[in-house]
Amino acid sequence: MSIYDTLNREQQEAVYQTEGPLLILAGAGSGKTRALTHRVAYLIGEKGVKPWNILAITFTNKAAGEMRERVNQLVDFGAESIWVATFHSTCVRILRRYIDRLGYDNSFSIYDTEDQKSLMREVCKRLEIDTKIYKERAILGAVSRAKNELITPEGMLKSAEGDYGKKRVAQAYEEYQRMLKRNNALDFDDLLMKTVELFLSCPDVLDSYQERFRYIMVDEYQDTNTAQFQLIRLLAQKYENLCVVGDDDQSIYRFRGANIRNILSFEKVFPNTRVIKLEQNYRSTKNILKAANEVIHHNYGRKDKTLWTENEQGEKLVFRQFMNGFEEADYLVEAIRRRVREGEAQYRDCAILYRTNAQSRLFEEKLIYAGIPYKLIGGINFYARKEIKDILAYLKLVDNGQDDLAVQRVINVPKRGIGATTLNRAMDYAQAYGISLYDALMQASKIPGMSRGAGKVLPFTVLIERLRAIKEHSTLPELMDAVLRESGYLKALEEEGSEEAQGRIENIDEFINKVTVYQESAQEPTLSGFLEEVALVADIDGLEEDSNYVVLMTLHSAKGLEFPYVYLAGMEEGIFPSYMSIHADEAQEELEEERRLCYVGITRAKKALVLSAARQRMVRGEVQYNSISRFVGEIPEEYIEEQKREPIREVPRAAAYAQAKQAFQNKSFESKQFTVKRADTLEYKEGDRVRHIKFGEGTVTSIVEGGRDYEVTVDFDGAGIKKMFASFAKLKKI
DNA sequence: TGATCTGCGGTTTTT
DNA sequence: CCGCAGATCA
Numbered sequence: 001m002s003i004y005d006t007l008n009r010e011q012q013e014a015v016y017q018t019e020g021p022l023l024i025l026a027g028a029g030s031g032k033t034r035a036l037t038h039r040v041a042y043l044i045g046e047k048g049v050k051p052w053n054i055l056a057i058t059f060t061n062k063a064a065g066e067m068r069e070r071v072n073q074l075v076d077f078g079a080e081s082i083w084v085a086t087f088h089s090t091c092v093r094i095l096r097r098y099i100d101r102l103g104y105d106n107s108f109s110i111y112d113t114e115d116q117k118s119l120m121r122e123v124c125k126r127l128e129i130d131t132k133i134y135k136e137r138a139i140l141g142a143v144s145r146a147k148n149e150l151i152t153p154e155g156m157l158k159s160a161e162g163d164y165g166k167k168r169v170a171q172a173y174e175e176y177q178r179m180l181k182r183n184n185a186l187d188f189d190d191l192l193m194k195t196v197e198l199f200l201s202c203p204d205v206l207d208s209y210q211e212r213f214r215y216i217m218v219d220e221y222q223d224t225n226t227a228q229f230q231l232i233r234l235l236a237q238k239y240e241n242l243c244v245v246g247d248d249d250q251s252i253y254r255f256r257g258a259n260i261r262n263i264l265s266f267e268k269v270f271p272n273t274r275v276i277k278l279e280q281n282y283r284s285t286k287n288i289l290k291a292a293n294e295v296i297h298h299n300y301g302r303k304d305k306t307l308w309t310e311n312e313q314g315e316k317l318v319f320r321q322f323m324n325g326f327e328e329a330d331y332l333v334e335a336i337r338r339r340v341r342e343g344e345a346q347y348r349d350c351a352i353l354y355r356t357n358a359q360s361r362l363f364e365e366k367l368i369y370a371g372i373p374y375k376l377i378g379g380i381n382f383y384a385r386k387e388i389k390d391i392l393a394y395l396k397l398v399d400n401g402q403d404d405l406a407v408q409r410v411i412n413v414p415k416r417g418i419g420a421t422t423l424n425r426a427m428d429y430a431q432a433y434g435i436s437l438y439d440a441l442m443q444a445s446k447i448p449g450m451s452r453g454a455g456k457v458l459p460f461t462v463l464i465e466r467l468r469a470i471k472e473h474s475t476l477p478e479l480m481d482a483v484l485r486e487s488g489y490l491k492a493l494e495e496e497g498s499e500e501a502q503g504r505i506e507n508i509d510e511f512i513n514k515v516t517v518y519q520e521s522a523q524e525p526t527l528s529g530f531l532e533e534v535a536l537v538a539d540i541d542g543l544e545e546d547s548n549y550v551v552l553m554t555l556h557s558a559k560g561l562e563f564p565y566v567y568l569a570g571m572e573e574g575i576f577p578s579y580m581s582i583h584a585d586e587a588q589e590e591l592e593e594e595r596r597l598c599y600v601g602i603t604r605a606k607k608a609l610v611l612s613a614a615r616q617r618m619v620r621g622e623v624q625y626n627s628i629s630r631f632v633g634e635i636p637e638e639y640i641e642e643q644k645r646e647p648i649r650e651v652p653r654a655a656a657y658a659q660a661k662q663a664f665q666n667k668s669f670e671s672k673q674f675t676v677k678r679a680d681t682l683e684y685k686e687g688d689r690v691r692h693i694k695f696g697e698g699t700v701t702s703i704v705e706g707g708r709d710y711e712v713t714v715d716f717d718g719a720g721i722k723k724m725f726a727s728f729a730k731l732k733k734i
Numbered sequence: 735t736g737a738t739c740t741g742c743g744g745t746t747t748t749t
Numbered sequence: 750c751c752g753c754a755g756a757t758c759a
Contacts, residue, residue, distance in 0.1 A: 421735085620745085
């Protein structure tokens with residue numbers, strides 16, 4: 001009996017077909033990860049393939065980690081030398097090594113969307129583009145689409161012949177690229193495009209990677225864009241041992257450039273492709289699966305397949321309509337609480353899914369009020385918070401002196417009396433001499449008209465130089481500490497003393513924790529390594545399996561996950577499918593994508609699925625009246641039970657709404673008091689021995705009563721003296 | 735130069 | 750409804 005006997009016939013075929021192009025069409029819950037991991041094990045164990053000759057590309061870091069772990073359990077050794085990574089981190093690793101061939105410095109920065117926007121604003125200013133007419137966002141969107149299609153600024157300029165608007169966008173694209181390069185920075189899309197460019201212009205580099213990656217596997221293939229496809233094609237074209245796994249019915253990233261043709265015409269690009277379909281579902285009940293099948297059958301132009309399962313019939317799906325969003329949230333939270341109370345489920349078995357991040361707020365408030373632990377995925381990224389971005393900018397500047405954006409961000413944070421005038425002079429000077437902004441500041445005394453400003457700039461450059469020196473002989477947490485202290489950033493926050501500032505300090509503490517974890521867990525911790533890890537984390541990467549909380553996230557984030565109990569909220573026309581998709585130029589196409597998203601949502605559920613809608617809902621400060629989503633109607637009655645539909649009540653709608661809102665706010669006000677109120681007593685006192693999750697054991701040296709929490713100082717045996725908030729630090733008396 | 739005010743517009747989804 | 754960019758004032 002071998003490990004492969006537990007697989008079904010199709011899965012086995014996928015495992016044994018190791019040579020040549022292979023397309024696995026894997027339906028939701030069909031055990032594709034199992035097939036993939038066994039395939040890797042088979043390659044290593046039976047075919048004698050060296051682990052380092054295998055490349056596995058996943059969609060998120062979380063998926064990569066899981067894959068590595070599961071392979072680890074199957075093979076005796078060598079799993080750690082398999083290259084398992086996302087497209088973006090793969091590209092970064094390659095570019096860190098070779099991007100100098102394209103005229104960039106290997107210590108390039110990675111710009112996030114906020115950085116991109118600042119840069120584009122600057123571009124528009126320079127080109128005198130009126131951002132009232134051409135919005136930065138729109139231009140960036142066009143640039144991103146171009147990059148995903150591997151279209152260069154020159155290419156765009158050519159195709160813009162005669163179209164003034166398009167020409168302006170192309171010019172902006174060109175200038176934007178020029179500025180990125182001058183800042184020695186790449187945006188997300190560049191990571192892919194520059195790697196393709198590198199391979200095309202340096203055949204020797206391409207060849208070395210073709211030799212290295214003799215066996216290539218790509219997960220979530222339906223969500224690849226043209227640039228990603230070309231990247232794979234180039235890498236695979238020598239040996240053609242390329243295995244892609246995907247499900248055209250789960251393609252939900254068209255808006256991000258995902259090209260469904262990549263899956264639909266894979267067989268044309270690789271003529272000898274073997275196609276295997278995995279259609280047996282191991283995840284959901286019959287009712288759930290059949291409902292999903294029915295919904296997705298309303299789409300055209302899909303590869304035909306029908307999932308089936310041997311699982312039990314299960315409960316019928318439930319649909320309920322409520323008067324408004326508050327009642328909906330109330331009910332779902334109550335339903336979860338009941339399931340847990342009755343021992344049917346644990347919190348971690350339950351997920352609330354919705355179309356847009358904004359919908360999460362109501363659920364959060366209700367969950368807090370109910371005292372139910374929850375984890376919110378998505379929304380504003382931790383690393384996008386102002387204070388974190390500020391610290392990151394310092395670190396980036398220490399790492400890459402050409403990053404003008406980072407300089408602009410922190411030169412006057414905290415206040416150093418360096419204003420717009422000084423900064424502009426320095427920027428003009430930098431431009432005139434073709435040097436970076438930071439280098440210009442280094443020669444501040446030479447800059448005309450800056451006699452006064454120069455005196456203020458000097459301490460700043462001295463600070464950065466000092467930090468650079470510290471970086472050379474310190475660990476990252478030590479460097480962080482130096483940044484926080486010597487820049488005066490922490491002090492400024494502490495002096496502010498507001499509740500907001502306190503929150504920021506807590507975030508910074510959390511950030512220090514992350515740096516510490518990185519320092520301790522990375523094989524070879526470096527500043528650049530840390531910065532890129534930060535740039536490439538996805539929200540979903542923060543989801544830990546072993547903790548026990550209700551999960552809240554968008555349908556997009558839920559892809560690839562499964563939960564016993566799923567609550568699909570906001571099933572309303574205009575919400576899901578979204579208003580945008582209904583009114584788009586290509587409404588048919590976009591609605592089909594929404595339907596695929598719905599299919600993804602339904603198929604996340606293992607045991608039970610509840611769908612809900614609200615008759616009226618507050619969207620962007622306005623009351624909206626929505627009818628029930630068409631997707632609900634696409635599920636035949638035999639699989640779904642409609643528990644309650646709100647009658648149209650003869651109350652003035654606005655008044656009813658105001659009432660509901662009032663009631664809700666009263667409750668949530670109580671809840672805030674309830675949750676924010678610090679514990680009346682702490683389980684430890686001064687002099688006690690306590691344990692902290694990261695710092696280990698230590699002695700409490702002081703406890704100070706703060707505004708809404710206790711500030712505890714602990715002298716840790718290993719980590720030294722730390723100050724922390726009691727509710728945040730979760731210290732345990734020992 | 736910094737701090738506050740105000741008006742506008744924006745989100746659908748994310749590596 | 751919220752956040753932010755630009756304008757205005759101290």
